[in-house]
Every structure is written in structure tokens, then in C-alpha cells.
Amino acid sequence: MVSEKKPFFSVVIPLYNKQNYIQNTIDTVLNQNFQDFEIMVVNDGSTDDSVNIVKSMQDKRIRLVNQKNSGVSVARNSGIKESK
Numbered sequence: 001m002v003s004e005k006k007p008f009f010s011v012v013i014p015l016y017n018k019q020n021y022i023q024n025t026i027d028t029v030l031n032q033n034f035q036d037f038e039i040m041v042v043n044d045g046s047t048d049d050s051v052n053i054v055k056s057m058q059d060k061r062i063r064l065v066n067q068k069n070s071g072v073s074v075a076r077n078s079g080i081k082e083s084k
Contacts, residue, residue, distance in 0.1 A: 008036040012079030014072045015054070016044040022053050030059060038063060040079040045069030 011029050015022060022041070029039055041054050043066045054064050065082050067075065 008034075010038050010040055010079070010083035012040045012042065012076055012083065014042050014044055014075035014079065015046055015050050016069065016072070016075070017046050017048045017050060019046075019049040019053055022050050023057070026054070026057060026062065030061075037061060038084060040065060040083050042067065042075040042079040042082075044072065044075040 013022075013025060013029075018025075026039060026041070029037070039059075039062045041062065041064050043051050043054070043064060045068050051064070051066070054062065063082070065078060067078055
């Protein structure tokens with residue numbers, strides 16, 4: 001059995017109504033020289049187009065977690081829990 005390569009680290013990005021910034025934020029992470037990571041985007045109940053922007057990004061390292069709006073600290077902790 002071949003094991004799947006695990007990311008070296010996780011980048012957790014809490015997201016709440018930041019449609020004007022999320023694309024650039026994720027692109028900044030993706031454009032780093034080091035590439036062995038996952039990006040955990042935690043949607044904290046956004047009501048704008050933020051989630052659709054994340055969903056449109058085609059990179060297998062990006063993972064989206066949705067939750068009811070609970071604040072940035074809870075979102076960050078959720079991302080840590082869900083990270084590989």
C-alpha cells in the first residue's frame with residue numbers, strides 16, 4: 001500500500017466577508033518557494049462571495065471548512081483541528 005504524502009505544515013486562514021482580499025491572500029501563500037503545505041480556509045459564516053472565490057481556486061492543497069459565525073478565534077481553532 002502506498003501512503004499519501006502528508007503536508008509538512010498547514011496554513012490556517014479564517015474567512016469572514018473578505019471577498020476583496022481572499023484571492024490575493026491565498027495566492028500569496030501559493031507563490032512561496034516552499035510548496036509542501038496545505039491551506040485550511042475556515043469560512044466563518046461569510047455572507048458575501050468569499051466562499052465562491054475559494055471554491056473557484058483549483059489547487060488540491062486548498063481545503064475549505066464551513067462553520068456558523070463564531071468569531072476569528074473559533075475559526076482558527078477549527079482550522080487547526082481539521083488540518084492534517
